[in-house]
Amino acid sequence: MRALVLDQSLHMEMRYPNPTVPQDEALVRVRRAGICATDLQMIQGYMAFSGILGHEFVGVVEQATGREDLLGARVVGEINASCQHCSTCRAGRPTHCPNRTILGIHGRNGAFADYLCLPIRNLHVVPAAISDRQAIFIEPLAAACQILDQISVTPKQQVVVIGDGKLGLLCAQVLKTRTGQVAILGRHPEHLAILSAMGIATALRKEDLPGQADIVIEATGHPEGLMLAMQVVRPQGTIVLKSTYHGTAAINMTPCVVNELCLIGSRCGPFHKAIEMLQHQQVQVDPLYQAEYPLDRALDAIDCAGIPGSLKVVLNMET
Amino acid sequence: MRALVLDQSLHMEMRYPNPTVPQDEALVRVRRAGICATDLQMIQGYMAFSGILGHEFVGVVEQATGREDLLGARVVGEINASCQHCSTCRAGRPTHCPNRTILGIHGRNGAFADYLCLPIRNLHVVPAAISDRQAIFIEPLAAACQILDQISVTPKQQVVVIGDGKLGLLCAQVLKTRTGQVAILGRHPEHLAILSAMGIATALRKEDLPGQADIVIEATGHPEGLMLAMQVVRPQGTIVLKSTYHGTAAINMTPCVVNELCLIGSRCGPFHKAIEMLQHQQVQVDPLYQAEYPLDRALDAIDCAGIPGSLKVVLNMET
Numbered sequence: 001m002r003a004l005v006l007d008q009s010l011h012m013e014m015r016y017p018n019p020t021v022p023q024d025e026a027l028v029r030v031r032r033a034g035i036c037a038t039d040l041q042m043i044q045g046y047m048a049f050s051g052i053l054g055h056e057f058v059g060v061v062e063q064a065t066g067r068e069d070l071l072g073a074r075v076v077g078e079i080n081a082s083c084q085h086c087s088t089c090r091a092g093r094p095t096h097c098p099n100r101t102i103l104g105i106h107g108r109n110g111a112f113a114d115y116l117c118l119p120i121r122n123l124h125v126v127p128a129a130i131s132d133r134q135a136i137f138i139e140p141l142a143a144a145c146q147i148l149d150q151i152s153v154t155p156k157q158q159v160v161v162i163g164d165g166k167l168g169l170l171c172a173q174v175l176k177t178r179t180g181q182v183a184i185l186g187r188h189p190e191h192l193a194i195l196s197a198m199g200i201a202t203a204l205r206k207e208d209l210p211g212q213a214d215i216v217i218e219a220t221g222h223p224e225g226l227m228l229a230m231q232v233v234r235p236q237g238t239i240v241l242k243s244t245y246h247g248t249a250a251i252n253m254t255p256c257v258v259n260e261l262c263l264i265g266s267r268c269g270p271f272h273k274a275i276e277m278l279q280h281q282q283v284q285v286d287p288l289y290q291a292e293y294p295l296d297r298a299l300d301a302i303d304c305a306g307i308p309g310s311l312k313v314v315l316n317m318e319t
Numbered sequence: 320m321r322a323l324v325l326d327q328s329l330h331m332e333m334r335y336p337n338p339t340v341p342q343d344e345a346l347v348r349v350r351r352a353g354i355c356a357t358d359l360q361m362i363q364g365y366m367a368f369s370g371i372l373g374h375e376f377v378g379v380v381e382q383a384t385g386r387e388d389l390l391g392a393r394v395v396g397e398i399n400a401s402c403q404h405c406s407t408c409r410a411g412r413p414t415h416c417p418n419r420t421i422l423g424i425h426g427r428n429g430a431f432a433d434y435l436c437l438p439i440r441n442l443h444v445v446p447a448a449i450s451d452r453q454a455i456f457i458e459p460l461a462a463a464c465q466i467l468d469q470i471s472v473t474p475k476q477q478v479v480v481i482g483d484g485k486l487g488l489l490c491a492q493v494l495k496t497r498t499g500q501v502a503i504l505g506r507h508p509e510h511l512a513i514l515s516a517m518g519i520a521t522a523l524r525k526e527d528l529p530g531q532a533d534i535v536i537e538a539t540g541h542p543e544g545l546m547l548a549m550q551v552v553r554p555q556g557t558i559v560l561k562s563t564y565h566g567t568a569a570i571n572m573t574p575c576v577v578n579e580l581c582l583i584g585s586r587c588g589p590f591h592k593a594i595e596m597l598q599h600q601q602v603q604v605d606p607l608y609q610a611e612y613p614l615d616r617a618l619d620a621i622d623c624a625g626i627p628g629s630l631k632v633v634l635n636m637e638t
Contacts, residue, residue: 244573250569252568254564260586265577
């Protein structure tokens with residue numbers, strides 16, 4: 001099969017071996033896959049990963065032993081494949097299983113290929129109302145929905161999202177389902193315009209934000225985002241951290257102590273909520289689409305995704 | 320009056336002007352005052368403060384217009400003097416009032432002197448069962464009690480306190496009132512022995528701690544403490560940050576995101592709870608006492624408090 005492989009270099013392979021399907025796993029023929037900031041960071045060396053990249057996908061089930069009802073179903077998949085046996089799994093935290101593999105990120109080949117494997121329990125059937133191109137957004141949208149599972153947001157609370165990349169744009173929309181007071185601080189007027197059209201306040205400068213925020217979502221992808229978040233949030237307010245990055249940064253945590261802030265790290269989230277939100281059009285992902293490339297041109301797609309200000313770049317395995 | 324003053328230098332003044340008592344404030348004759356790590360950091364330049372240092376004290380009310388019932392009462396005092404008018408105060412967060420002064424820390428002369436002033440509402444009468452020397456610990460003990468107001472701790476949760484300085488020793492005891500599973504990681508065998516005698520597990524090396532912690536209290540006073548805390552806490556666990564320090568440090572916050580940790584900054588706390596704990600002997604502070612100096616020898620006392628491993632050094636204004 002075709003695959004975009006990261007090892008010593010990043011390169012396309014046209015005759016990569018088709019996956020052997022482990023027990024309890026499904027074979028999925030990938031139809032489309034999305035390029036995420038994490039993929040770009042991994043190419044820069046964020047994780048010591050060797051294999052096929054990619055973890056945002058929609059595809060069709062071609063093999064699922066014991067669950068033949070899924071054959072031909074259009075699915076998306078949760079990316080953490082946990083062991084189900086360790087104390088972390090038994091404590092109800094399978095996405096933190098220390099033995100887990102992660103699709104296209106850690107110990108498991110990913111979605112930038114014609115086929116992938118995932119445990120059957122990780123799959124979610126995509127309703128017909130959601131297009132392939134929209135389904136690509138289910139994984140990052142679930143990550144945005146995770147915030148609602150971690151903190152309570154009440155209708156009058158002021159939320160500020162910092163960072164107007166793809167994840168920031170999704171987070172702002174998700175938070176908007178809970179409070180009328182959402183503002184986003186970003187650097188790309190064309191991105192902010194997307195949210196402005198949805199009734200979300202936007203700002204290019206910290207000074208233009210509406211007062212002190214009860215909750216700040218830090219989605220800049222840069223360590224500086226946390227310092228900025230600590231300036232924007234009110235005393236005893238909450239900062240949700242969405243940014244991962246490589247290496248250390250010079251940070252002063254004293255404002256967190258003095259202002260008794262609550263910082264919450266937030267990662268993968270509930271797929272069913274993301275699917276529901278898309279199905280009921282509570283969020284709009286079509287404006288976040290940037291470009292589509294055939295899999296054969298995956299390297300060009302990666303270059304396109306790496307252009308500052310680029311939105312979602314999609315690989316199409318069917319062209 | 321006598322006063323230990325920090326301005327261009329740190330020095331004793333024997334004829335500092337007695338305070339003029341503002342309306343709604345009490346004049347307190349200080350009997351004893353404790354030296355805190357924050358005082359030592361301020362001498363190193365942590366805050367741009369000029370005036371009399373000191374914020375842990377016990378004293379006797381000599382003037383309290385409208386509250387003559389307090390005359391002669393033995394009191395301790397909350398250190399934040401808020402404006403009571405701003406939106407932060409009205410929102411119920413007076414200890415975070417942006418207009419506040421802080422005893423011996425910001426905009427208000429402190430307790431290393433014969434007299435101090437504080438708003439009458441800041442004062443708490445000390446029960447007879449608590450000695451002067453014990454009362455010195457009410458302010459830092461309240462800071463430890465603040466943790467219980469910020470997070471829920473259940474009887475079977477594993478708590479690890481990192482740092483066996485004065486605040487760490489208090490935090491471990493306070494947490495022990497909620498769960499049987501408290502361990503402390505420190506560098507001073509003689510400090511750990513104090514807690515060991517109280518049935519608290521102790522460790523000099525991270526490897527000797529009991530498994531993964533649900534809750535970690537970071538009380539090292541150093542930025543490295545946070546990195547260590549992130550290694551010790553379980554996924555989706557909680558880290559309470561008690562350390563303030565000067566300047567930035569190289570920190571990688573990615574583990575916080577990947578492991579979905581909750582970091583909570585924690586500062587001043589409820590005096591009434593600290594008084595209750597001392598009164599009912601739920602915590603022991605006598606073993607945390609290091610030495611007592613007359614106020615005239617305050618500079619020697621500061622030197623003594625600055626010796627690594629030093630516990631609570633007290634100034635006695637009555638000798």
